[in-house]
Amino acid sequence: MSSYTKTAMRHLGKFLEPNLHLFSDLKDDLKKSRMRLSIEEYLSTSLLTCIILFVAEVPLFSFIFSLLKLGILFSIFTAITVSLGISILFFLIFLNYPKFIIGDKAKSIERTLPFAGIYLSAIASSGLPLYKVFEIFSKFDEYGDVSSEAKSIVNDMSAFGLSIKDSLKKAVDRTPSKELRELFWSILSSLESGGNLSTLLDQKSKTFLGDYKRKLEEFSKSLRSLSDGFSFRNYIFYNPHIINVGNRRWHHTNKHNINTIRPHLYFNSPDIFWFYSFDQVSFTRRRLKC
Secondary structure (H helix, E strand, O other): OOOHHHHHHHHHHHHHHHHHHHHHHHHHHHHHHHHOOHHHHHHHHHHEEEEEEHHHHHHHHHHHHHOOOHHHHHHHHHHHHHHHHHHHHHHHHHHHHHHHHHHHHHEEEEEEEEHHHHHHHHHOOOOOHHHHHHHHHOOOOOHHHHHHHHHHHHHHHHHHOOOOHHHHHHHHOOOOOHHHHHHHHHHHHHHHOOOHHHHHHHHHHHHHHHHHHHHHHHHHHHHHHHHHHHHHHEEEEEEEHHHHHHHHHHHHHHHHHOOOOOEEEEEEEEEEEOEEOOOHHHHHHHHHOO
């Protein structure tokens, strides 16, 4: 624990302790994000940071508003209001920060889980006990957070003397990934029912790999659509015939009647280009028919 955290706990911990039940979700988020801070430490540190920020902002904003000649009382009141709003905003950011970490960890696990599942299935097919399967798998760091979860399971068994079932139950509560949580639950069910673990892991790895391929195909389609859109933009933007015809029609419109001849409107920029054509006569006729 750092000296800053100790200071926060010493001055603010006693005020936060009766209200910790209001932050039950934050406690679970801290566990899943693995920030290695208790809820008391995290809340005390966050609140102290926001108080320091408020105290520093009030004179700063008071000076800025006084330069605008808004009046002393109005400048102080506005500075306090703005500083309080910013401090509350930062406190809300602190409360939701573990959720951002959980989201990143979940995405990291889901990217590597299809390949980690294949390797787990290969180890389990050798007939080794489940704790040995996790012990061997935990030595390979290339699977990122999945390897970290396996290391935690092995550590719970070796350091705290938990059984493989209790270690898996603890991992279910700790992991941020829904897919990995389902895998652990499936392994637990297989252990309790006496099922074939190797077959289960093989089926799960194929399911994860199929979902991974589907996500890649969807991402590839979205990239292809975006690429086609930019190709059309480049064709319109760099095609001199279309631009010249549009310019001639626009000049012709200015010479004659703007209400009966088709104008062309261009929005040109390096990144976004829209070509808009509007026939006012035909549009008016369609509206009248309706």
